[in-house]
């Protein structure tokens with residue numbers, strides 16, 4: 116039997132159920148919501164979902180998850196932040212204080228505009244075969260720059276919308292609101308390739 120890896124979805128606020136459903140469709144992966152430091156100890160990878168980064172950032176501290184999560188990231192836990200989740204990972208949030216501050220990206224909140232400016236498109240992502248990936252942007256940030264070990268994976272309207280740094284992945288769009296599993300498979304491969 117192929118080994119099963121556990122991927123958690125931080126379940127304090129935001130689009131949790133959609134990520135869990137996509138993960139459950141992948142072979143060799145089991146999915147679970149993460150709310151406590153004990154949940155955090157169980158997992159081999161973690162998704163930080165979209166939602167409201169200021170709210171999720173506060174809840175991370177209230178639930179006692181911020182410090183243990185930073186420690187697990189430093190020891191190599193694969194973590195993928197989508198939209199608000201990407202904001203949580205960034206070491207620089209333009210004009211604001213960073214949250215987890217562990218990824219070499221500067222991110223600008225609501226850069227693509229308000230809820231009314233939400234849009235869909237399809238764009239190629241480096242490392243994802245099979246042509247352009249459908250993307251949904253909702254009050255989405257963009258990544259102003261990457262440095263150090265981080266590098267861009269995709270651009271939309273001339274701005275970086277996906278980046279990778281070792282065990283970390285950031286996307287400013289919502290793949291969990293499409294029916295395309297490839298971004299989740301890419302992250303699952305990051306988790307499965309860890310010994």
Ligand SMILES: NC(=O)CC[C@H](N)C(=O)O
Nearest residue numbers: 165166167168198199254
């Ligand atoms: N869809 C989203 O996750 C929106 C992110 C939100 N605008 C924030 O700044 O946190």
